[in-house]
Amino acid sequence: MVFLPLFIISTRVFGQIWTVFYKTTSVCALNGSTVNMSCSYTYPQQYKLTDTFWMLGVEIKSLKEYPKYKDRVEYIEDRQKQTAVLRLHNITNNDERVYFFRLVTDTVGQKWIGQPGIQLKVSALQVKAPQLVLEKERVNLTCESTCSLTDAFIWYKNGQALKIQNKTLQLQSERSDSGRYSCAVRGHEDLPSPAVSVNVMYPPLNTSVSISPSEIVEGDSVTLICSSDSNPPALNFSWFKENQSSAVGSGQSFIISSFNSSHSGRYYCEAQNQHGSQRSASVSVSVKGDWDILYIIAVCVTSAIIVGCGLLFLIIIIVHKRTKKSNNDSKDTEQKKTSAGKASESRDAENASAQDDRDTDTKKPEAEEIAYASITFHHPANEAKSAASQDMDVSVIYSGIR
Template sequence: MKCALKGSTINLSGSFKHPDNVTVAEKFWTVNPVRGQSISLMNHSDYRDRVQLFQNEEAMFFLRFSNVTHEDEGMYCLRILTGVEKQRFLGFPGPELKVTGTLRVEIPAEIIEGESPVLFCKTTCDLSGKTNFTWYKNGKRLSERIVSDQLLLPSVSSDDTGNYSCAVRDQKHLSSPAVTLSVRYPPKSVSVSISPSGVIVEGDSVTLSCSSDSNPPALIFSWFKENQSSAVGSGQSFSISSFNSSHSGRFYCEAQNKHGSQRSASVSVTVKESSSSLITVAVGISASVCVHVHFFSSHRKRVTSSEEQNPRGSRHSKTLEAPEDTYMTLDPQSRCSEYDTLDNMKRSCENTDDPKAQDPTYYNIVQ
């Protein structure tokens, strides 16, 4: 049986021998011969424009049949007529033609990365044998060395995912419908993104998002903080509200599907303290900061000349009065040289010879 695609062109062949004393008057192809009724295809209106006859040196006779349809199915025989009425010959049975609608590609139900699946180009009848095939991926022809109705894909990866089709050689216009081959694989290229992406200030809400390349898509996500044995969160997004320094550290996520899992590289998440917190810390870190600041009295008082006069004699003898709306400024550095905190400053100044330094009202300082 000869199988042909609808719309394709095929060749049917046959040969015969006869005694030397027989003169051949006519040779032609006929279809579904009936005794006493042999119609030449060349004279039939349904065939004459679609058939051609050829003969080679070995006395092989060929029928080239173009644009075949389902109505062309049947048995084709070579008929030989001689000059003698009763000397007629029929090559029976002849090749039987079966016409199929389209090609189709068959692939395994599930293909996992690393496997070596085989794709088949099939029809309702068998086109194999001497028929050469062409394979296409995403409309682009694969290697010319592939001429079989089977396509082997060794050790597939995600790169082999695509739309595959096949055709009988030189008849791309009759190729099969494309079939999508999808390679299954575990998560890869797992990464973490941070929102907001800029500087994180104490009190901000921070969201970490996990992404991956996998087939099927990963549905299980776990979040970890380095140096902690158990997960700190789950889900594709992980949020921390009111972020503070205790949350700082390196985080990573793990994506998982039914074929495996993979973890991301860790990302560092740190917090920049607010400006108010920085001032508080700066004042409390070291007493050396106090060296560069002045202390302001909260009590406004009048200063007499006797209180302000230099004990060793000063040419300023009249009474001095501070303006009502100002604060008196005490510069400890002008009174004593050895100080670093308020307590140390008081103890140091208690040992001075300056009598005003012994006045308890002299250090009227808000602490």
């Protein structure tokens, strides 16, 4: 609402004062809302006040006498405090008038109309938005009215309240921002502005190709369909076959009426609108037989690779085990040679000792039995001696005895 300086209109009649005091001379309210217009007054006390009412400037009669006002008007008055309020419901643009307060007494000619009255202005909210919104472009939506209103605004998108409470709504123009926007004044949520559409424009996205039928037999009619997500929808479509320099077709659908092996290959499409274009991924198109052969070849090659890898792995394991066993055998042989050498040295030492003993026995015949027994039981573990060594030892012993 707009509040202007206070006005007091008064006059002196026969030494007494008539006064009508309007709190404001201009009121702005939303279309469809309820508005209050108020004043206070004084009059000469020697007269008796018989009637008060609100009127238009056209003719002197109460608003309640007008058909278009009678069901929408309330007079709220306190004669002791000498205040009056005009309450007007469901206002429209046709209610934009000047309203006056009138006092009537029981004395002829003693009546009064308060000047200058109150000017009512009816405001309609509207959303101001650009007609063209491009993706990623910052855009401001403004809630406007024909007169100054409170700064507490509410914004709606598709009928759902948003958290923004400013007069201006700022968008980053994502695709999800498309929708219908309206605004309202806090406290008058039931009187929103007309909704306006915001369409975020963007180039084709998610372009793809579908094939019908999915399994192709030679001679079939094959249809390729290009699909994309864009705003506005893409209208220009071009078709390409890999390894060919120029387009092979146009339109959202590309039809090959009688498909044969010469048509086999990889195809892709390009969708375009006024904001850009996008190419789809390539798709393979061929007759079912060709695919069967390729499938068999692929399976055979894959199987051969798997079997070859398995055999190679097995060979590696076998070679590793054999190498490990050979190394172990070499170590065992070396250990045996070392043990045999040590045993041979031990035997030589024992033989030398035995020879010394035999020499001693030759000098001392009385010790024959003891030497023999000693030689027989001193080495019970010499079963590993060679036959030649044993014969030599026996012959030596017996020669000593004789």
